[in-house]
Amino acid sequence: MKFVLEVDTSDMRGEGEAAAELGRVLRYWGGNLRHYALEPGDGSVVYDSQYREVGNWRITASS
Numbered sequence: 001m002k003f004v005l006e007v008d009t010s011d012m013r014g015e016g017e018a019a020a021e022l023g024r025v026l027r028y029w030g031g032n033l034r035h036y037a038l039e040p041g042d043g044s045v046v047y048d049s050q051y052r053e054v055g056n057w058r059i060t061a062s063s
Helices: 017-035
Strands: 002-007 043-047 053-060
Touching (some): 002 017, 017 043, 017 053
Antiparallel strands (some): 043 053
16 A cells, blocks of 8 residues: 655745644644554545645555
8 A cells, every 4th residue: 555645835935834834744644544544545635734725645555
């Protein structure tokens, strides 16, 4: 299986905002993974600290 995380940082323009938001995404969503079976098809929308949808993560079959 493959874990895929996509985060769009194009609207993160403040000084260090992209790095801060990516760090938050990795901490929050990484800690939340224990609630999933981690099987192909699992996934979720990813939100930033202002609750804007900025991406997603998903589990896919290995290619």
